[in-house]
Amino acid sequence: MKPDYLPTLDLKRNYRRIRDEIHRALDEVLEEQAFILGPAVRAFESDVETYLPVPQAVGCASGSDALLLALMSCNLKTGDEVITTPFTFFATVSAITRLGAKPVFVDVDPITYNMRTDQILEKLTDRTRAVIAVHLFGQMVPLERLEAELKERGVALIEDAAQAFGSWRMDGAVPRKAGSWGDLGCFSFFPTKNLGGYGDGGMVTCQREDDAGHLKSLRVHGSGKTYYHDEVGLNSRLDTLQAAVLRVKLRHxxxxxxxxxxxxxxxxxxxxxxxxxxxxxxxxxxxxxxxxxxxxxxxxxxxxxxxxxxxxxxxxxxxxxxxxxxxxxxxxxxxxxxxxxxxxxxxxxxxxxxxxxxxxxxxxxxxxxxxxxxxxxxx
Ligand SMILES: Cc1ncc(COP(=O)(O)O)c(C=O)c1O
The missing domain is CATH 3.90.1150.10 (Aspartate Aminotransferase, domain 1)
Structure with a gap:
């Protein structure tokens, strides 16, 4: 007998393990009927803040939007430069060009496939506003030196942790998780991610309360008070049903x-x-x-x-x-x-x-x- 087709990822097997928990969580949302930024969204943000840990987490509609929101929160302007890797998913770089900024690439390490941090430092100019460090395939870019150097120069460190939820790197004797090192951390909950929802979803983590406030405004069309707009943002919220699913999955x-x-x-x-x-x-x-x-x-x-x-x-x-x-x-x-x-x-x-x-x-x-x-x- 021919063996079954083996996919690269079998989400059905995963669902069967947590089916009852998922149904209970979804049922709660359905009973509540608060679909847009309902209680599960804040609860999941708070779960992530505890898990990483990181001071602030802001849910949004996708990992692509997380990158866009993170760069928007840095007030990126036309002509600004952002250093990143050419060996990543498209969204890392489209977020930069969409805002009129220029991606500046560094090559990757042949062993880890992650961007080379020595080349990042060589490519810094007075137009560099941010570095997007992509933790490819689930392991972190070594950030210890970069974190300090970029801080000193006032360049934002953004982690693209879309493929690395729960991944960590030792910081001296302490393990520190991806998304808790940079000024901003970006996550994707695309269904195939290791922490994946049942649809699109994303999140930006950050260190500072004012950045979180800015991101929360940017995800609702740049509005702090309904129908009053301080700037032009996006419509990019983490869906409440997705947040409920992700809360269950994060526990496992x-x-x-x-x-x-x-x-x-x-x-x-x-x-x-x-x-x-x-x-x-x-x-x-x-x-x-x-x-x-x-x-x-x-x-x-x-x-x-x-x-x-x-x-x-x-x-x-x-x-x-x-x-x-x-x-x-x-x-x-x-x-x-x-x-x-x-x-x-x-x-x-x-x-x-x-x-x-x-x-x-x-x-x-x-x-x-x-x-x-x-x-x-x-x-
Ligand atoms: C490295 C990386 N960045 C960004 C994204 C974009 O995430 P999303 O598909 O949720 O928009 C992905 C995932 O597809 C990714 O792998």
């Missing part, structure tokens, strides 16, 4: 992140046992980092052929990201060329995300690795 998140970590360790072991480490490089965890494996991304030989082989054997995989952002047509006006960020460009040809989710079974991982072994050992 640490356990689920641990299950992801165990699955990642197991893949590493299986690749080693299958003697595939020449062909497949498992993700590396930087010393001091707590990786939550939002994605399990290997760097591999003959990537496209491997992906087709896996698919033919009923195993899904994904390429994050096939074309770095400096090479996207919509950003051609920035004047970049092939070769400008060579590490990001070679990763785009070599990375492959394999199935990973908390409920992934050991036998399924064995199947993935066995198919990969057959691919590399044939002929």
């Amino acid at each position: 998140l640490d356990a689920w992140n641990e299950e992801r970590r165990l699955a990642a360790d197991r893949y590493g072991l299986l690749f080693s046992e299958a003697e595939l480490l020449e062909e497949v490089r498992p993700p590396a965890v930087l010393e001091g980092n707590g990786h939550i494996f939002h994605q399990y991304v290997v760097r591999c030989r003959k990537r496209d052929a491997l992906q087709a082989f896996l698919e033919a054997e009923g195993i899904a995989s994904r390429v994050y990201y096939p074309l770095p952002l400096h090479r996207q047509r919509c950003f051609a006006f920035l004047g970049h060329e092939k070769g400008d960020f060579p590490v990001a460009e070679s990763l785009a040809d070599e990375v492959l995300a394999l199935p990973i989710f908390p409920e992934l079974a050991e036998t399924e991982q064995e199947r993935v690795v066995d198919v990969m072994r057959r691919f590399y050992r044939r002929g």
Whole structure:
């Protein structure tokens, strides 16, 4: 009998684990009928403030909006520069250009795939207003040096923690979670995220009460008092039903992140046992980092052929990201060329995300690795 198709993420299995809790939480909202910024939104913001911990959390409609709101709260102007990575999801950079500011890219580290902090410091100019540090695939950019340097220069540090809820980095002897380091932290609750809602959702975390007040005004059309507008904001609120779902899921998140970590360790072991480490490089965890494996991304030989082989054997995989952002047509006006960020460009040809989710079974991982072994050992 042919085995079932293995997706990269199976949300149905996750739902079955928490079905009753979810139904109770949704029922409460339905009984209340307060759908826009209802009590569950503030309650979830407060849960996140305690969990990270961080002084302030402001829910919004998506991770893309979180980035936009964060940059708007920095009063970004045309011509301002924002330093970030070309090897990330589109929204990190579109938020910058949408406000008329200029993205300034740095290349990424070939081991962690995260942006290189030494290059960030080299690219600072007197027009730099912010740095967006993207914690890619679930592990943090090392921020300890950057945090201090940027503070000294009055440049905002924004964390794009869309893929890193619950991820941490040691700050001396203390673990500090993603989204609690920067001036502002941005999260996505897109359903496939490791903390995902049942629809779109996002959040901005911040250190200062006045920033939180500004963000709360920006998410309701720049209005402090209904129908009076101090500035032009967005309509971008975290939906109450989503907040209720996310409150339930947050209670389980640490356990689920641990299950992801165990699955990642197991893949590493299986690749080693299958003697595939020449062909497949498992993700590396930087010393001091707590990786939550939002994605399990290997760097591999003959990537496209491997992906087709896996698919033919009923195993899904994904390429994050096939074309770095400096090479996207919509950003051609920035004047970049092939070769400008060579590490990001070679990763785009070599990375492959394999199935990973908390409920992934050991036998399924064995199947993935066995198919990969057959691919590399044939002929
Ligand atoms: C790194 C990164 N930034 C931003 C976003 C945007 O989040 P959303 O899809 O919720 O708008 C995502 C997720 O898709 C992401 O992975």
